[in-house]
Each structure stands twice: as structure tokens, then as C-alpha cells.
Amino acid sequence: MWKWAPVLVLLSACSQRPADDVRSIKVELPIEAKSGPDWFEDVTAASAVAFTYKNGEDVKPPHLSILESLGGGAALIDFDGDGLLDLFLPGGGYFAGTDNKEIRGHPCGLFKNLAGFKFHEVTKETGLDTLAAGQPWFYTHAAAVGDYDRDGWPDLLVTGWSRIALFRNVSDGKGGRRFEDASAKAGLDQGITWATSAAWADLDSDGWPDLYVCQYVDWSFNNHPTDCNYDGKTPDVCPPKKFQGLPHKVYRNNTDGSFTDVSKEAGLLEGGNGSKGLGVLVVDVNLDGKPDVYVANDTVLNFLYINQSTPGRIHFREGGLMAGVAGDGSGNPQGSMGLDAGDPEGRGQPALWVTNYENELHALYRNVCDKDRILFVFHTPASGIAAIGQKYVGWGTGFADFDYDGWEDLFVVNGHAIRYPKGAPRAQKPVLLRNRTGKFEDITRRGGPFFQQPHLARGAALGDLDNDGRMDFVVSHMNEPVAILRNVAPKDNHWIGVQLARPEKADVVGARIVLEAGGRKQTRFAKGGGSYASAPDRRFVFGLGKTERIDSLRVVWPDGKQQVWAGLEIDRYHRLAQKEE
């Protein structure tokens, strides 16, 4: 309406509407009260992870800068290859100097997983206490995990104000691992104004992970309006509309440890008023084997970069608006932050999910791509999510089948972006949504004590921290300690976990896994990025309900080849390697 004030797979799978049969089977679950055993237990205190992301807002007099509003994420990375996910946490920053206008960084933290939800800080031992040559950290936000040099060891990219840093995972010479700052060698130590989320994925099908980096807005102390308020009087953080967006970056992996900024050749849009990136997800939306890039922009239209790359040449066509995923159901841009892709209805195609600002519905887009058509339908109302309402500002998020009933659930962590919000509190409770055969219901009250308290949350990373097959998660807050939440949902359902591997340690993003069990098909998608500023577990877990055997598990690799496994044992993880030629 006219408003005043303010408004695709190898196997030629793309040639057919995939997995129609999946929808035909409806599992009627018994109606269960929304009360019951908690799904999560806050194990932070016993974990020995005592870490707080700080945004520097305590400076006197306060700057109320937009820099302070973004917060940080969390990255799950098994850096030492012991089979347990370790935890990397960006530290944020503060303001110093005579006029408190020097932007500095707090050190990040790396915590080694000792099993049983016990961690030990190894930041200094692993060389992550400083940047190259002992330089102090910059003001950080996000972390992304990827094996850019294909040596089998996951590397780390950290983003933030004025720069990004690439840390290569190397031997410490004593049988352990450490990180070395490879930013300069990689050519990633310049050209950044303000980087937020980032994602690794092989975008040009050469097997080597390339890098997408979101940038936010052109704020600096030279462009720092101080006349913003939301109640007519109280000074507050200015909204993004006060600034110009920055162009995002895509870097092609040169395969020799260096990267080339190919943003322009790749067809990325310019900055201006249309590019204020906060979240990024790489997933193959049209099942053509080429991972596409979906970007959550703040207050302007989201991007869907359809991958049209050829080996060695990255190229995209932006088609978010035409595809129906750039804004809400009316095409209006939203304040988008976190995102993920999943298959909550069992359709075999990745639905896209975006968390948004208060009073803007979170967006669930049903994938109706078909042959050459890239199209999504705004599915939030029909999924039951609109009925829950949207009072909070949503950030980190993710699909995961927390109770292993075979349907992917959702969680969202929340926290206001401004300092003195009027309609909602600054600290906000997380939200837990249970998927009941494609329709969601709010079961936050079953989330456990953490879900009953308000938090000023930002990033969140999903992962199985104790390898019990149940997805736990880590939440990064602003000026409040990080939280580690253990999945303690009733263990009366079965599961199966999968880790993908390709020859010569090639990147797996763009692959998809189709599991057939109990008369249903479930599909998972190998993704890069996701959530907000965070890096989740890259393994795939399927809930099986009461089913005690799987019929088959088919992997469609990014190069179009398929492999089928049958009779895999349930209630454990499997490493599935692509058959070499």
C-alpha cells in the first residue's frame, strides 16, 4: 500500500521440481502441552568460559556511536583436530586517546574444548592474543571458519572495524596447533572500512574456498551525527539510515595462500544507500551445485546473489527482489540481521530464514524455485511464525532439530540495537520455536532458565559441543558474559550425524544430503556463514524420531556427482567422503 511515513544439483535435478513426494507424508504428532522438560541447560558457569564481548559504551561522555550497536559473534572450530568443537570469541573494543576517539580492540578468546562442557583458554598459547608482530587487536565483530589452504586444518577469519584478519592454522612444532596472522600474505590486510559477517565457500567451483565479507555503513568519528533520539529528547545511537552503505567484498582464493578482491568483476552492487550488510549465508538455493549468496542488509533490501561463476571466475547476478527474498511479503526492506537456510517443511529445497528488527516479522521464505525460476514465497504467516508476534530485535539464529523428531526447529537470540528503546526493553529474551510438521509454535518457556531471562544478545553458534548428537549453542552478548547452552531435551528420539569430506580437502559448501528413513525424506544443505557474525558446527544432524534404521542417505556433491549410503548405523556420526575418480 502507499504509505505516508514514513514505505537448483547436478543430476539435472533443477529440471524437475524436487522432492514433491516429500510433502505427501504428514506425520501427525501427538498433541503435547507446551510445558514439559527443559530443552537447554545453561552450563556456562561450570565450563570455565568466562568471556565478555565489550562494545566500549561505558566511555564518558558516551559516544552513542553506531559502532557500539553491532556486538559480536561466536565461532565453533575444532582447531586442534581432537574431534571436539573449540570456541573462538571476538572481543569487541573500546575508545581511548585524549578525546576518546581512538578505536581500539579487546583481545579475542580461544577456548579449547576438554569434553564434558569443560573448556580451557588457549588464546595466548595459540597466538591469538595479538595480531602479527604483536600488534594489538582491532575492534572486532565476527569470525568465520574455513580451510582456505586445504591443508585439512580449519583457519579463522575475524572481521571488525577498519579491517579483517586471516589466521592460518599451523603446527606449533610441539604436536599441537597455533594460529599465525596471514592477513598481509593473503592480501586481506587492507581495503576494509567496516566489516561485519563473513562466509567461506567455493564460489567458482575450483575446490578452493573463496571469501565473502559484508560491510556495514560509512560511520567514523568524522561522520558521527549526534542529533539522534527516539523519544524526542533522549540522545541515542543513530539509525543506519543516517549513513551510506558500504560495498561488500568478495575475494577469490588464488590457491597460493593469497586472495584477490574481485568484487567488481563478480557483479557485487555498489554501496550507497543499498548495501548495509550484517549477515551472510552461502547456500545453493536453486540446486544447481553452485552456492549462492544471501545477504541480510540493515534497513535496505537484502541481496540474493545467484551464482553464475565458472571455474576461476566468480560472477553473480543479484536477484533478491525478483526472487521475493529482498524484503517482507510486500517488498519492504527490513532491518535484517541473522539468517539461515533449512528445510522445515520437508520439501527438499532450502527455505531461507531471516531475523529482523522489532515490529518487522522474521522472514521465512518458502523455496519454490523450479528449473530457471528463482522464486520464494513469503511464508511467515502460513508457518505460524507471524502469529507469535515480533516485539524483539532478532540477531543470531539457526535451524536445528533440537528434539530429533525429524523437523527442524528454530531459535533466535534478541537484544535491542539502540541504547534507550521506547517500546521494548534493551535486554530481551531469546525465542525458541518448535516445528510441528511444518508449522511453528513458541515453546520459549521450555528453553530452560536462560530463555526466561532477558539478554543483550548478538551472535549465536549452533554446534554439538559434546558429540552426543544433540545440538547445543553458544550465545555472545554485549557487555554480558557469553553463554553456553547444553541441549538436554528428552533423549527418546534417534539421530544420525554426518560430516562431509571431498577429495583433496575441497570445500563442501553447495552439497546437499538427502536422508530417507521412516517413510520420510529430510534434506540438509552444506552452507557457509549463517546466523549473525558467527560460525556454527559444519556437521549435519538428522532427527529420526522413533525410527531405528535409515533406508538411505544420498549426498549430492557440489560437482554434481551423487553417492548413496545405506544401512548406516544410527545414533552416531559418520564421515562420508566423496569417492575419488
Added chain:
Amino acid sequence: MLRYVKVAVRALTYPLRAARRRPLVALLLIAALLATLLVCSFLYAGYQWRSAQNALASDRAEEARAHLAFCLFMWPRSAEVQFIAGRAARLCGDVTAAEAHLDRCLKLEGATQKVQLEFLLLRVQTGEVDQVASALVAAVEEGHPESPLILETLARAYMHLLRYKEALACLTRWIEEMQAPESAKPHQWRGWVFERLGHSKRAMEDYQKALRHDPSLSSARLRVAEMLLEDNDPLAAIPHLEHLREQLPTRPEPMARLGQCRFLQGRHDEARRLLEEAVKEMPKDLNLLVYLGKLELQQDRPADAEKWLRRALQVDDKDTEALYTLVSVLQVRGRVEEAAATLKQYKHFKELVERVNRLLREESDPATNNPAVCSEIGILLLQVGRERLGEYWLGRALEGDPHHQPSHKALADYYDGKGESDKAAHHRARLRLKKE
């Protein structure tokens, strides 16, 4: 039959015959009857006077005028009655009558302060707000007992002239001046103004205050429900809509908005029932038609979705939401090129709407009254189909600069397009004049 006629004639002529027999008694009776009639008339006029005053105090100016008609008949030389009749006429927008009553007042009791004030208020209402505002504001500052009325009149004029910031200042002052019991009206008006200024939260607060003062205010309640819907909060909107359905069982709007709530709740069957019922009464309601289109799209009926959306576009072919939804529908139907063309249209109009909104919000400051800005707003409004507003803004541009060429050209083209050749010729002549 003849017998009955005779009886009737006898009955009717009985008083004459009786009077002939007893003339004195008859005279006394007639005098008593006339006296009674006179007393009753005065009593009735008094009743009408009180009713008129009550009606005026309750914002029912039309009703007040009806009551005053008899008072004016009874007391044509009463300055007070003429004054109140003038005010009632002004509030009804009948400027000629208002002026006539006030002129009569002048003749009856001279230029008293209250008559002068009423004349000033009348000038405000006829568009001369800038000429008299300073005098009226000064009166308010000095604590004039009629301050609320002055502020109400000024606010109304500014709202009519789309000068929202000044209207807001008047309404805020009016609310501050109000004494218990508070009135719902200034809050409702200020809510309306806040909406135009893009402050939806403050608008909502004012509407809710208005409802607290007067829970029967259905227009404010409907707007509250609609704003909650716009804020994607169907659960909060539903109680208001159900209240309205009880209050106004025959009105289709609450049903339509409740249908929209059910759609957002994913209760599609109920949404369909309500929306389809409402659209019979509101066949040109854009929101309703677009929601029906969305519902059909959700339920995999793209052909039906297209039908509803085409209907919406018949109502307003520039409606961006209808165009956007149609893009998806056309793609689902495999008409990719048509979808791309529709998307292009959508982008075009969306851009215009965003630009005009930005200009209205940020640059249409009445203090500057920049003809170029006013003209651009007017032209954009004409382009997005808001013709009345477009004409208004182009008119404002010409007030600032009577020779403003882009405004004359836009109006000439616009009137040509509407077939109003006289008006078009008037503006074309101005174009030529400038060239000469």
C-alpha cells in the same frame, strides 16, 4: 354518509356558535391559549438553546445548528444566539452563514472581544491562517479563556493545509491547556498528525489515550487495530477488532481487518471467510484485495491470486504492494517476462513513493515553502496517483512563485489528461507568459 358530514360540520362550527353566544368568555379563552402558546414557545426555545449548547460542547455542530434554528426564530435580536449560531455554522464549514450571523452580532452589540475572536477564527478556517495566527497565539499566551478553541481551530487549519509540524505544536499546547475532564479529540487529532509525521509509536499512544477518554471512538479504535496490524501484531489487534464488530456489527472494516489478522496467524480458512465476506461490502479496499491475492498465492492458487491483484490494480494501478505480489504470482504462473515488466513498474513507483515520503518528511518545511520542493512533491504525488494532494502541493508552489514554470507545466499536463481544457489552458497561458 351525508349524516356524518353534517355532524362534523356542526362540531367544527361549535366554537363559533359558542363565541357568538358568550363573547367575553371566548376572548378570555383565546387570550389564555395565546399566553400558553407563548410560554411553551419560550420554554421550548430554552430547551433548544440548552440542547444547542450541549451539542456544540460535544462537537456536534450540525445538531447544534438544528437546535438553534428555533432559537433564532424566537430571539432574532439576541446577540448571544447569533454568536453561537455563527460559531456552529463555522464549525460546519458554512462560512457564508457564519459571517452573516457574526455581522448581525456586530450590529446588535458591536465589536466585542468574543465576536472579534470569532471573526479571526473564521479567517483561520477560510485559509488566512498565516495572517492571523500570531494574534491568536498571543491570545493563548496571555491565557485567553477560549484558548482550547483557538488551538483547536488553528490545529484544524494546519491539518487541512498539511502543515503537520505546526498542527502538532497547536495540539500539544491544546492538550497541555486542557482541564479535567480531558477530551478525546485533541489526542485523536494529534495521533493523526503523528502518523503523518512518521511517528507511529507516538500516534498509537495518542489514539490509545483518546480511547481511554472515549471508548466509543470507533475510528480511533479501528486505526489502533490497523496500526497494530501494520506492526505485525495480530494478537494485539484482535481484541480491538472484536470490540468493533460488536459496536458496529454492520460495518465491514472490522471484519476485513480481522480477516487480515487471521491470515497473519496462518488461519487461512477463517481468513478467507472473513475477507471474502468483507470484500462484498468493500470491493475497492486495496488492503483487502491484496490480502486476498496473498492468501490465494499461499494456498497455491495463483490464477485466483492474479484475479484479486488485478482488481486491486484497477482501484490503484500504482499500488506497490499489489504490483510486488503480482510479480511472484506471474512467476509462479510461468509468465517471466510479464513478471519482469511488473517488477520494473513496481520499482519505478516504489522509488517515487520513497522520494515523495522523504520530501514530505524532511524537506516540506512550511517555513521555507520552497516552490521547487513543493512542486517536486506535487509532481511526484500526481505520478503516484495522489491527485488531490498533487494539486494541493502544486498550488502551494504557485503560491510561493506564481510563475513557477514546472508547476504550471505539470498542472497543464495533468488537466489536459483529465480533459479539463479550461484549467489546462489557464496554466499553459502562464507558461507562454513566462516565455514572452
